[in-house]
Amino acid sequence: MLISDSQIFTLLREKFGFSDFKKGQLEVIHQLMAAKNVLAVLPTGTGKSLIYQLFSYLVNKPIIVISPLISLIDDQVAGLNRLGEKHVIGLTSKLDHEQRRFALRHLNTYRFIYLSPEMANQPEVLATLKKLQYGLFVVDEAHCLSQWGPDFRPDYLKLKDLLSQLNSPTTLMLTATATESVRQDIIKKMGFTDSTVQKVVYSVDRPNIYLAVEHCDTSNAKDEKLMTLLQTLEGSGIIYFSSKKKANRMTELISQKTNRSVAAYHADVNLDDRYRIQQQFMQGRIDIICATSAFGMGIDKNDVRFVIHYHMPGNLEDYLQEIGRAGRDQLASIAILLYTAGDEYIPSTLNLATFPKLANIQTFFERPESRDSFEPDQKQLLDFYRQQNVSVDEVNEIFEVRQQAKQTSLLQILNFVNEEACLRADLLAHFDEPAPVHDSKCCGIDQALSAIKALGLDTKKQSVPPSYKTLNLISWQSRLTQLFHRKNEHQN
Amino acid sequence: MMTKLEFSDFLLQFMSESDWRRSKVFFNNLIGRRTVSNLFWGAQYGLLPFFNLFKHLSATDFQKSLHALSQQGLILYQDNKVRLTKQGVKQKQIFTPIIALFKFKGIGLYTNIETVQSCIQLAVQITSEFAFQNNRYYPIQASGQIMNFCKKWFSQNKSRTLPQQLEKELSIFLAKLSDDDANAFANRFIGHENYGLTDQQIASALEISNFDWELKKLDLMTQFISWTQSDSDQAPLCAQLVAPWLKQTPVSMSSDLSYQLFLKYTNLDRVAQLRQVKLNTIKEHLLEAAILLPDFPFTQLLPASFPDKVLSYLNATPPQQWQFATVVQLDSKISFFEFRLLQIQRGPISYVD
Numbered sequence: 051m052l053i054s055d056s057q058i059f060t061l062l063r064e065k066f067g068f069s070d071f072k073k074g075q076l077e078v079i080h081q082l083m084a085a086k087n088v089l090a091v092l093p094t095g096t097g098k099s100l101i102y103q104l105f106s107y108l109v110n111k112p113i114i115v116i117s118p119l120i121s122l123i124d125d126q127v128a129g130l131n132r133l134g135e136k137h138v139i140g141l142t143s144k145l146d147h148e149q150r151r152f153a154l155r156h157l158n159t160y161r162f163i164y165l166s167p168e169m170a171n172q173p174e175v176l177a178t179l180k181k182l183q184y185g186l187f188v189v190d191e192a193h194c195l196s197q198w199g200p201d202f203r204p205d206y207l208k209l210k211d212l213l214s215q216l217n218s219p220t221t222l223m224l225t226a227t228a229t230e231s232v233r234q235d236i237i238k239k240m241g242f243t244d245s246t247v248q249k250v251v252y253s254v255d256r257p258n259i260y261l262a263v264e265h266c267d268t269s270n271a272k273d274e275k276l277m278t279l280l281q282t283l284e285g286s287g288i289i290y291f292s293s294k295k296k297a298n299r300m301t302e303l304i305s306q307k308t309n310r311s312v313a314a315y316h317a318d319v320n321l322d323d324r325y326r327i328q329q330q331f332m333q334g335r336i337d338i339i340c341a342t343s344a345f346g347m348g349i350d351k352n353d354v355r356f357v358i359h360y361h362m363p364g365n366l367e368d369y370l371q372e373i374g375r376a377g378r379d380q381l382a383s384i385a386i387l388l389y390t391a392g393d394e395y396i397p398s399t400l401n402l403a404t405f406p407k408l409a410n411i412q413t414f415f416e417r418p419e420s421r422d423s424f425e426p427d428q429k430q431l432l433d434f435y436r437q438q439n440v441s442v443d444e445v446n447e448i449f450e451v452r453q454q455a456k457q458t459s460l461l462q463i464l465n466f467v468n469e470e471a472c473l474r475a476d477l478l479a480h481f482d483e484p485a486p487v488h489d490s491k492c493c494g495i496d497q498a499l500s501a502i503k504a505l506g507l508d509t510k511k512q513s514v515p516p517s518y519k520t521l522n523l524i525s526w527q528s529r530l531t532q533l534f535h536r537k538n539e540h541q542n
Numbered sequence: 543m544m545t546k547l548e549f550s551d552f553l554l555q556f557m558s559e560s561d562w563r564r565s566k567v568f569f570n571n572l573i574g575r576r577t578v579s580n581l582f583w584g585a586q587y588g589l590l591p592f593f594n595l596f597k598h599l600s601a602t603d604f605q606k607s608l609h610a611l612s613q614q615g616l617i618l619y620q621d622n623k624v625r626l627t628k629q630g631v632k633q634k635q636i637f638t639p640i641i642a643l644f645k646f647k648g649i650g651l652y653t654n655i656e657t658v659q660s661c662i663q664l665a666v667q668i669t670s671e672f673a674f675q676n677n678r679y680y681p682i683q684a685s686g687q688i689m690n691f692c693k694k695w696f697s698q699n700k701s702r703t704l705p706q707q708l709e710k711e712l713s714i715f716l717a718k719l720s721d722d723d724a725n726a727f728a729n730r731f732i733g734h735e736n737y738g739l740t741d742q743q744i745a746s747a748l749e750i751s752n753f754d755w756e757l758k759k760l761d762l763m764t765q766f767i768s769w770t771q772s773d774s775d776q777a778p779l780c781a782q783l784v785a786p787w788l789k790q791t792p793v794s795m796s797s798d799l800s801y802q803l804f805l806k807y808t809n810l811d812r813v814a815q816l817r818q819v820k821l822n823t824i825k826e827h828l829l830e831a832a833i834l835l836p837d838f839p840f841t842q843l844l845p846a847s848f849p850d851k852v853l854s855y856l857n858a859t860p861p862q863q864w865q866f867a868t869v870v871q872l873d874s875k876i877s878f879f880e881f882r883l884l885q886i887q888r889g890p891i892s893y894v895d
């Protein structure tokens with residue numbers, strides 16, 4: 051491909067409005083232009099999707115992107131729309147029959163085709179996909195391929211077949227977190243060998259995020275600690291919870307006890323409100339979001355100053371991903387994990403519920419009429435293995451291995467929580483990276499408040515709460531004027 | 543301090559102290575599951591005005607509300623059946639007058655209110671961004687169908703004066719409402735660099751519960767929809783956004799087709815033949831029409847008379863408590879279809895309150 055870097059930079063400026071690449075981006079683009087398959091491990095917040103988005107304007111052939119969550123696909127589609135790109139489709143179960151037919155009939159008109167893996171398994175979809183020539187095959191969140199990783203998705207295993215049925219276009223596997231063994235596993239599961247894949251691996255470390263763990267004796271003490279932290283911290287932040295109910299309850303408590311504007315953000319919040327919350331958060335009208343860990347979030351806000359885990363996530367991969375929402379502007383930020391003894395039972399009970407027991411697997415396989423009574427997630431999982439002609443015993447074994455892997459992941463994050471030396475060294479060791487030099491801006495245990503001050507992340511006197519925090523409805527007449535009149539049209 | 547209206551108080555409205563009611567019927571009506579049995583019992587319990595208005599209600603949350611009511615001693619809850627206690631009757635009465643203010647008229651039988659709502663929101667956003675000559679923005683997320691529909695609406699109406707026209711139409715509607723209602727409705731809009739208020743924010747500004755606002759919001763949308771119908775010449779832009787999603791009859795399309803054929807041929811077998819479906823399916827279709835339509839010709843389908851034994855049983859018992867098994871013992875010729883029709887004819891049917 052005869053394209054110069056200056057052309058690439060022009061594209062970067064004109065399509066995306068950036069003057070420079072973040073680390074890893076240009077290197078991967080160069081490899082793709084040389085038609086090399088790439089496994090890219092780039093830390094969160096480095097704009098992984100920009101790589102293939104920009105590349106699509108270089109190859110001018112459709113690009114297929116496999117993504118595990120509908121919410122992630124929606125975010126990507128919306129993001130591209132915002133950039134003025136209209137030739138984007140998200141092929142997900144959200145489409146109704148009619149829309150899906152329309153999309154499939156016009157598939158060749160799209161530049162970006164986002165796809166959930168279970169969609170690619172549908173014969174009608176596959177038949178249409180096979181008719182096109184692709185410029186690139188992208189596997190987003192590629193760590194979902196690995197059974198060693200905590201986010202394994204069995205339907206990702208079919209991607210290898212899909213790839214060959216699509217005439218094996220150049221493939222880009224993207225992830226923010228992958229240990230060495232997971233990387234090897236990804237390559238294997240995609241049907242590649244080590245020598246046919248270029249690896250672009252950057253440290254997962256985010257040095258501008260201070261890591262803190264706070265141990266609290268009781269859950270009341272934890273709530274009080276949280277309030278103190280929120281009264282001390284300045285700027286925008288995200289707090290992660292393991293349940294929607296807890297997120298709702300704490301949202302209420304925070305708005306009563308602090309003068310901060312706060313909103314809950316999870317699957318029960320309707321689409322319009324999610325949009326409003328995202329936008330208000332971007333504008334700084336809402337400064338704290340209480341989210342559930344399991345929920346994808348399309349917020350690309352550069353100046354998130356803190357991420358707090360009210361409940362610890364189930365594994366270090368998720369932890370890294372979630373704290374990665376802080377400090378994308380590269381300025382000092384802080385990640386605080388609040389822990390009370392026994393917290394580990396919350397995610398672990400969630401984990402145990404994920405996998406069906408042997409007796410249930412048997413029922414599912416032998417009595418078709420029972421299948422509808424299974425939880426949708428379990429049903430999807432079991433259906434997958436049944437269609438693959440895996441036997442009951444084998445399925446049970448797979449689940450036991452997966453269960454074991456989840457337990458191991460949980461123990462690893464528990465070790466992190468109970469670490470007595472450098473937290474960052476512990477975290478990086480998990481990703482097979484060497485220990486960094488520990489200094490005062492690196493990490494700390496049970497000293498978050500003083501760290502906040504030392505890092506300059508504390509509130510600077512401004513004691514009068516901004517007026518927008520007292521909520522008033524604007525009169526409908528003014529609201530209509532705001533919506534439909536440019537300022538220069540109405541001076542009064 | 544006044545007690546705030548919660549979802550569980552709303553549920554109490556459909557329960558009674560005198561009979562056990564099936565909780566499944568409540569749930570199925572609220573989420574809009576359209577089967578004859580649901581509609582029939584929904585009509586008996588007074589649920590039809592609220593049919594299909596709570597599509598996102600989860601079975602778990604619903605169960606939790608019932609358990610909470612039972613724990614507070616307001617209801618008895620066993621074998622998926624519910625019944626009010628004395629205390630429950632009192633609690634129910636506190637909110638009956640408030641709930642009565644909401645006039646949904648079974649809107650959920652005619653349309654999916656959420657779809658209409660998304661269309662209005664998206665159309666306002668597109669028009670607002672257009673007014674500011676901005677075409678780089680995040681559109682509100684909606685289904686592809688709604689997105690395409692709104693894009694088409696925009697390209698058909700695109701002109702320099704579109705923003706002013708839409709503003710004028712909305713003003714006509716908002717001026718008809720109380721100030722609080724109009725402000726709440728308008729503060730939900732999402733537009734250029736101004737993203738409106740979330741449900742939570744509006745509820746706290748109005749100092750009402752989230753659920754109360756939920757009902758209020760549905761009520762305002764219902765008023766909006768009927769306004770676009772009655773004043774369509776004053777509000778062509780809004781009418782275009784609403785009309786395609788609105789059926790002209792509360793009956794489902796398939797049932798309506800069977801019903802129209804029946805009115806024409808008055809012969810069930812003929813209708814089944816024409817529609818190439820089983821006779822039983824046609825009967826189900828007609829039962830749906832009988833439940834939902836005010837002028838159903840019951841006499842054409844019911845025998846001219848019943849044996850005296852049957853009549854005295856039916857007259858002595860409220861229709862809701864009739865037992866088919868008992869009736870069959872008194873007269874072996876009566877079919878379940880006829881039994882149900884009679885029950886519908888004599889039962890308290892009102893969803894257009």
Ligand SMILES: [Zn+2]
Nearest residue numbers: 472488492493
């Ligand atoms: Zn350290």
